[in-house]
Amino acid sequence: MEDLPNDILSTVFFKLELVDLHSVMLTCRRFHELIQDPMFVQAHNNYQTLLPSGMLLYTISLRDGTQRIRLFGDDYAEIALKGYPYPRVRINGFPYMCVLKGIVCAYKEELWLWNPALVTKIHIPTDGSGSGTTGLAWYNGELLVIKIAQIFSTANNTWTTIQNNTVLHTTTGCCDMIYKNMPYFSAIRNGKPVVVSFLAGLNQFRTLALPDEVSLRTTTRLFLNDEGIGLCCLVGSTIDIWSLTVRDKWLWTNKIKVGGISEIIGYLGTGNLVLLIDGDVAVFDTITNRVITRFDLDKKEYLFCKAFKFRYSIVRI
């Protein structure tokens, strides 16, 4: 077989994630040079950023109890999703859902991983055992599904029980955010609200205490801010924003007053919170203190609702 020309190789390689380019670089000098080439780096970046992004909205309908996932682009227009894998059945109790690297994981009666960009999905067998909370982690080029006492490896297709695990009760039923490829949950421990992160390399959970001012009665919602980990807490119609310093201390940074807020349902990055205002899903800019957009959606669809920042990705599952 004749060698493939560089332009074809580049087209193939820029469809790979950075992590996957690692082993390609190790094959030979020619491939290494190709991937390190500034033109290639540019093309790779462009390809990755051309993928659509926006807000993923997960809802449980008040009308019939079914779960639904919708995607709204950066212009807040709805983008049709393909290959929806979740069964349309009535959901009882908390559903679990999170997203990482463009992969959606939702769990109630059945656990599915779904990449709407590639229209691929895999069903993950569960033994139905008690611990329900699901988060996703990315470690060593592999996607992991995290439950409070178990981890599912998508590479080996097996569940592993986490040893030395402290029993936790999560408050939101699923991980609140994923930061540096690790899931963060809000949880209750010894009767106090805490933040729990999962360290994939060590297969351990790490607990972080919350600021003293945050009591059990406060609605809390973790989010990622540009500097690191942030926390926003809703009391009445006021949102307090805290950020975590390197020494694991919480620093109060901002207070926002908006009328009619009933819930914080998500964080979209660059200071944009997703809130329920007068029952409407709305995006709120905490920097300018303004509502950016309100979605005109059927309120009967929102018994439960969560929003996630989402970007289409070419990660295979």
Add this chain to the structure above:
Amino acid sequence: MASTTETKQKKMLILKSADNDEFEIEESVGVQSETIKNLVEDGFTFVPLPNVYTKALIKIIDYLKKHANKTDSNDEEIKTFDKDFVNTTFDDLFELVSAANYLHISCLMNMLCQTIADRIKDKSPEAVRKIFHINCDYTPEEEAKIRKANAQAFEGQFDESLD
């Protein structure tokens, strides 16, 4: 083979492969390839393809015929066809991707590159070498150095904030 009456109704093209085999196809099928389209616009009806071998050309003509008849109703059928089309050896895929690149058929090119990328993803460097029929030209020291540099880069993504 099309009859003379059909030839009158539909404009036909003759494609000639690198192994000198000739194939007659409808113009509307052929012009999905930018390369063929340019030649047709210049008035050619006989198209020599010195870079495309018969084996790849047969498959590509199949692909073009299928995709020329794309309607809303046969969406699923085309998806199944595409899936079968790429379900082949790496060597065949490389042959096809070279041909698709030469013929400038962007949707086919995209599908083939995606397939190759998906299939080399998660492969070890040694496996990637075998797939592309290349030899490792690094010294062991160089290889260890690249390995180390990358390991640090990737660890950085995970660790920093977590002790």
